[in-house]
Amino acid sequence: MTATGAAPRPRVPAVLVLEDGRTFRGFAFGAVGETFGEAVFSTGMTGYQETLTDPSYHRQVVVMTAPHVGNTGMNDEDQESGRIWVSGYVVRDPSRVASSWRARRGLEEDLTAQGVVGIGGVDTRALTRHLRERGAMRVGIFSGTAIAGDAAMLARVRATPGMAGADLANEVSCARPYVVPAVGRRRFTVAALDLGMKSMTPRRMAERGIEVHVLPATATAEQVEALEPDGVFLSNGPGDPDTADLSVVRAALDRGTPVFGICFGHELLGRALGFRTYKLKYGHRGINQPVQDRATGKVEITAHNHGFAVDAPLDGTAVTPYGRAEVSHVCLNDDVVEGLVLLDRPAFSVQYHPEAAAGPHDAGHLFDRFAALMEG
Incomplete structure (x- = not known):
């Protein structure tokens, strides 16, 4: 020592x-x-x-x-x-x-x-x-x-500005595209929108045979489509989700390309589906937040960093422009929506950080789920 x-x-x-x-x-x-x-x-x-x-x-x-x-x-x-x-x-x-x-x-x-x-x-x-x-x-x-x-x-x-209405993704995103190569045999190609992405996230995908093309937050739907990706990933990031452009998300949903969003990316998927987002009183930040998977009843301890949330109905199925959607995960501390899933198109999201850096590894299987969605 x-x-x-x-x-x-x-x-x-x-x-x-x-x-x-x-x-x-x-x-x-x-x-x-x-x-x-x-x-x-x-x-x-x-x-x-x-x-x-x-x-x-x-x-x-x-x-x-x-x-x-x-x-x-x-x-x-x-x-x-x-x-x-x-x-x-x-x-x-x-x-x-x-x-x-x-x-x-x-x-x-x-x-x-x-x-x-x-x-x-x-x-x-x-x-x-x-x-x-x-x-x-x-x-x-x-x-x-x-x-x-x-x-x-x-x-x-x-005299300083508040967080509501803050457009910050462009301030933290990468300046130019880069590629994180797959570990071993390349199985899939993913276009990852860097809205403030942590370095561990593309590494977790690379470990699963995914070649990750990381794109700046300003990337257009045409630039994403030019990669012919097997999936589109929406990263975490700072600021108010109401300020973010949704064209990349909507284009991927229109094409039927598998979509996986986390944290800020989850909020963007929620907005694309027609749900509003709102500011939490004090947010969730830490590596010990209990979340329940409503399909299995399993409770996972997860890593969070968000001050906004998606306002979606906790019970029943909602009809969206892209088909039916359900709340897949919920926070056991305060019933905040922690996950969304589309039933008629290949898209899902979670409000937390499955890359576990730092944090528990309970949610790492979500990257496997994304790979299975692309394979499916």
Whole structure:
């Protein structure tokens, strides 16, 4: 076991200011300065490196409910993208030492190097309870010379945009197409729309003999069709699903091409089917969310990161422009729709992350289901 980390530095005062006026004081953790975003909380006790590098957290300030963060440091293998995407980071008790044989540096080193403003020493239990009661809201973190009077900082927070109506997929998508080759014999070709996709997702498909052509969020239906794919994959991503273009989804459904959507992609499939999406009070974020498969009754523990959901009828069959649809999965905590399936065309989606990075592997079989759909 290896211990690593930067030498301790003097702690700089920091203040977290919520848009409803509540403040929390602590010390700077990471870069010193100011940052703004939507305050959300993640309930995972591990997997903070994957959380930080998940593009779905773009423009969000993540509050960790686990009190002790940073124990295993940062490595070069578990990155879910090429950078940290969170706008800010809030922890209670950052580890003073990174202790893992895989660690290459400490958590705070990466936060500082990438200019991510964070705050430590915060009562994250009280902050989480506040967000559960009042809902996710805009927030600012101020440290060092950025600290001003409470009224001035609150005015700065309230001047920032909220997440409703935010079109963010283009800001996190790949700049140009690339291919993740199949492992072993190529069985299928999939066109994957990168709306903020994590790096583990195409790897999970490649492990199943799928050659994945990753396309930018701006890809057109014609560009997708030119690949002659066996299936179309809609990835996770940040922002409000009401802002996203649906032409690729609708074209795939019109052609009868198998479609699989996760998280943001699930919301896009829901919109294409005619269902509305809405903003959850505080969302689902973490790697311990119980979801039930309504066809089998099986309960799976799943990884989530979403602040919006699909408004579809939980019971019965809905008639859509593409045939009959049903809710396939539901969250056992709050009955939020967690999955959709079309009965007359080859398409399904889930609101969570089956790639399990980080998280449980209960839902990995959904990639096998996608392969079976393409084979069928």
